[in-house]
Amino acid sequence: MKTTFPLQEVIEDIINTEKSLSAALIKLNYFGRLINNEELISYTNKELNGYSPSDEVPEYRKAVGMLRINLQAGWNRHNGILPVSMLEKPYNEVFQYVRVKEGIAAIEKMRNETLQNDSGELCTSFPMEILSILQEPARKLYKSDVRMDVIGASLCTNENIVVEIPNAIRTKLLDFAMSIAKEFGYSIEIETFNKNSELNNQTINNYMSTTINNNGDGNLINTGDHNQIDNKVQINKGDLTRLQNELRNQGIEEADIEEITTIIAEEEPDFENNRLGTKANGWIAGILNKSLNGVGKISTAVSANLLASLLKTYIGMS
Incomplete structure (x- = not known):
């Protein structure tokens, strides 16, 4: 037969x-x-x-990630965003993307739930033993008169990926x-x-x-309504006009562009460790927070790594 x-x-x-x-x-x-x-x-x-x-x-199962952290400063607790680019290798690469590994039936179930209940984000919580790698970068970004500790963290992305x-x-x-x-x-x-x-x-x-x-x-899946990310953007060192245009292409408002222009002109980055300054990293965190909260026209797909890469290339760090 x-x-x-x-x-x-x-x-x-x-x-x-x-x-x-x-x-x-x-x-x-x-x-x-x-x-x-x-x-x-x-x-x-x-x-x-x-x-x-x-x-x-596969690439279609990846989406740019957002590292959300919970902070304890004395008796006070705060929520914030930590740019993945501030982490040491290999963590800055590992946490750059959310990787969806579930089988197709589970993904289709999540998709149906997403279409019925728009919760905005898909998040995976960090185990406690991973939090130690976040402490030093978080303290550099969020300075305080009292000891600042990361007591929780999640890697999130727009739920549209499912x-x-x-x-x-x-x-x-x-x-x-x-x-x-x-x-x-x-x-x-x-x-x-x-x-x-x-x-x-x-x-x-x-x-x-x-x-x-x-x-x-x-x-690479970039979720959101303004998906204009180009992984091959070329900016020459000191080309401020090109940098500003690329930021505009990502929907970033003029006031924010003016702010980062002032920051990178005044703040000295850490060239030895290939890191941006505290104010520049804080600006990136603020832009990402606006993106995820739907403020302005910033793409929800804009990542910390993309913004950091643009700034570092302009400064001459990479």
Whole structure:
């Protein structure tokens, strides 16, 4: 008895937005097993069951992060934002993004809850043992006459990411399925396919590489209404006009641009440790706070790393 894989059914599952992506992923997982394609099996397993803590997630499962901290100063408690760029390596890289590792069914559940209840942010709390790495940077940013301690922290991002991830997966799977359909047909006879298994699986892997795993610079999810982040912005040292224009492109108001212009003209950064000054970091925290609270037209996707990178490049630190 010959086994035929109905690729047309997979395509119909993908384009039916009322249907869970689990159906298409399970069928593609089955297809991967029929043709002994480990790359396809691995990808569909991870999307179905979730990525392990040690797995690096695809770019479409990442979103720029915001580090929110709870501070204790004497008897008083305060909430603030700590720019990730102030942390030592590797933490400044680890906490730059929120990485969503849940399986697709859990993400679709979160998406439905998000569409019904707009809470604004998706946050993951830090375990107590991690807080020690935040103490020194927080004390440099938030100066006080009494001892300042970080007593809690969360890495947050705009909750729209759980809406955008299924859309990204659906688009990539459709592109992949249509590509292999043109190559092998909409109904694939497995015995015939496996007669040239090595060559045909290489073709499948090539299509996966170009349609599913094409994690270029433009695939990072930046949630919000004004997503104009360019990871390749070029600013020459001392080019104030270009810096100000780039800040305007991110929706930052003129008053804030004037403020940071004055700060970077007067404040001496820490060149030895490649760090901006306290006032510049405080300005970044203020901009991010405005962004997340919907003040003005600042993109909710603007990150501390982006702003710090713009300022450091202008100053000549990077």
